[in-house]
Amino acid sequence: MPTPSSLHPAAESFPSHGRWIAFLVAAAFFMENLDATVITTAVPAMAQSFGVAPVALSTGISAYLLALAVFIPVSGWVADRLGPRQVFATAILIFTLASVACGLSQSLPMFVAARIAQGVGGALMVPVGRLIVLRSTPKSELVKAIATITWPGLAAPVLGPPLGGWIASTWSWHWIFFLNVPLGAAAIFFALRWIDGAPGGRRPFDWPGFVASGVGLAALMYGLDLMSHSPIDWAMAGALAVIGSCALGYALWHMRRAAHPLVNLSVFGVRTFRTSVAGGSLFRIAIGSAPFLLPLMFQLAFGFSMVASGFLMLALFAGNLGIKPATSFVLRRFGFRGTLLGNGVLVALGFAACAALSPDTPLWVMIVVMVASGVCRSMQFTGFNTLVFCDITPTQTSGATTLFSMCQQLSAGIGIAFGAIALRLAEQFTGHAGTPGVADFRIAFGLVTVLALVALFDAFALPHDAGARVSGHRSSAPA
Known part of the structure; x- marks a missing residue:
């Protein structure tokens, strides 16, 4: 032992x-x-x-x-x-x-x-x-x-x-x-x-930093939670969003100037950390909408039972775990930049494939789509979650883990809210308010696909050898 x-x-x-x-x-x-x-x-x-x-x-x-x-x-x-x-x-x-x-x-x-x-x-x-x-x-x-x-x-x-x-x-x-x-x-x-x-x-x-960050995150999380319910209380959610944004803005301003800030913000000067937080958060928002939208689509639009819907979601989970043994090989072969860009496109295509599903789609095709989507999103999660700590110094580790956890928590809440809002917008567009059909979910997944593609912009700016010490990738690109 x-x-x-x-x-x-x-x-x-x-x-x-x-x-x-x-x-x-x-x-x-x-x-x-x-x-x-x-x-x-x-x-x-x-x-x-x-x-x-x-x-x-x-x-x-x-x-x-x-x-x-x-x-x-x-x-x-x-x-x-x-x-x-x-x-x-x-x-x-x-x-x-x-x-x-x-x-x-x-x-x-x-x-x-x-x-x-x-x-x-x-x-x-x-x-x-x-x-x-x-x-x-x-x-x-x-x-x-x-x-x-x-x-x-x-x-x-x-x-x-x-x-x-x-x-x-x-x-x-x-x-x-x-x-x-x-x-x-x-x-x-x-x-x-x-x-x-x-x-x-x-x-x-740092009491001022704690109060400001606590109020800001709590207000934003509660506002996002309201957006996941129907009907949405837009006035309350909007007010909480304003309060939360102002409080977090003050917290960031304060922590940049405090002698002993609650969280060390110097990690934002590290390029790989900054890219992983920005593009990674958008990606997590897109992924976070899937557990909300998929079961609803299978049950409300396709008429599947809870058992059948749960089975298809388990196929998504199987894809998540199935790719784990190959993660190191893929990152070593293509590097963080190549993996995040190439696999990011596959993630977006996976959402597009979900949009193309219908009640008449053969079950085996649905399973393949779910497994493939699980594989791609798992690889992207691991890529961003590893890259974020590649160039962090030992003195920055505590602040980096705290900030990353804060961003993850916000992204998870925003993901559910984004899925709910995307579906509400689709219902307003099609006139199916309160009774979403196949067309509504196609529009919602189309919006999620666009968000997943936008999340790739930050990865384009990464150097070819980003995180090479961790991935083991040897880039042939000129320095």
């Missing part, structure tokens, strides 16, 4: 020790990502148990997302102050205990309070877990490590709803949360046994 001293960032023991840390962090990520989506199909049963209308349960979902948004910016400071090992294990403990509280809740207010606590644990767990992987992985193995911790974000939105429905109907909705107990206990045990991480510098806490 590895010892903490064997996990030094420069160690070449990644194939045996560092890889287990990557799997551990991936398991924790999966638990957190799954919890954000697994309750959606169990909402009716939970509402009946609490004696409230199903729509009231959206408060619990929103509370979780808002807690994530508020506390993610604090994660880097806490990890530096207390040490990533202690913070990661404590975050899992908070998340696990909050899961128990969710399962034992007897009323909606109790459930909302427990979901907020879950969000706090998740907000610390995700960026600190990524920080641990980066510090325990040599650059030459970074692609494999990032590929390992990327799949939970792809799998959870696909597996969450059908899994939640199955658990709620087979046992009871309480077990959706109780299942986190053995997973959390095992994760804490191995985290304390494997992970090293002494506390860093004791810099002062």
Whole structure:
């Protein structure tokens, strides 16, 4: 069994020790990502148990997302102050205990309070877990490590709803949360046994930066959540967007001038980080719309059952995992620039293929489209998620992981909102308001295709040897 001293960032023991840390962090990520989506199909049963209308349960979902948004910016400071090992294990403990509280809740207010606590644990767990992987992985193995911790974000939105429905109907909705107990206990045990991480510098806490970033992210996330519901409260969503944008603008202005900012923004001076955040965020928005649009299209427009729709979504998940073993080879052969551009076009074509589907399309063709789309989006996720950390210095790692987690969280919320807005616009155009048909989903997926193509512009500006130290790619292009 590895010892903490064997996990030094420069160690070449990644194939045996560092890889287990990557799997551990991936398991924790999966638990957190799954919890954000697994309750959606169990909402009716939970509402009946609490004696409230199903729509009231959206408060619990929103509370979780808002807690994530508020506390993610604090994660880097806490990890530096207390040490990533202690913070990661404590975050899992908070998340696990909050899961128990969710399962034992007897009323909606109790459930909302427990979901907020879950969000706090998740907000610390995700960026600190990524920080641990980066510090325990040599650059030459970074692609494999990032590929390992990327799949939970792809799998959870696909597996969450059908899994939640199955658990709620087979046992009871309480077990959706109780299942986190053995997973959390095992994760804490191995985290304390494997992970090293002494506390860093004791810099002062940036209260103005925390308040401004927390208000900004919470307002934007709540506004985006409103846009995913029908009918959309445009006035409230617009007001929250303005408040959130102004607060985040002030937070960025303040952190650039503060002596001890909550988040170190110098990473935006790193070209690969900047490109991955900008183009990568647009790509994540496009991808984030798929788990929202596809099940609706299969059930509302095609008339498929929930089982058939879930089966097709599992094909998408199969493609996500199937390409993982080939990720390192592809990046080594084509480099980050070539992979992101070429595969990015394939991602856009995948959305176009979804737009071309109809109820009369043979099932095997639908499966092929889903698997191929899963393969391409998984490759693009891994490419952007690895490139973002290729040229980050050790002193910038904490700030980079925090900023990247903030952008990921916003992109996920925007993705669902973008899918909902695209569908609403299509309905207005076709006159099918409230009853979307095949034509509406074709228009919506057409808009997503355009967004996926726009996301490629930043990748064009990358040099041919971008991230070569990590990918191992040898470019033949002139310097």
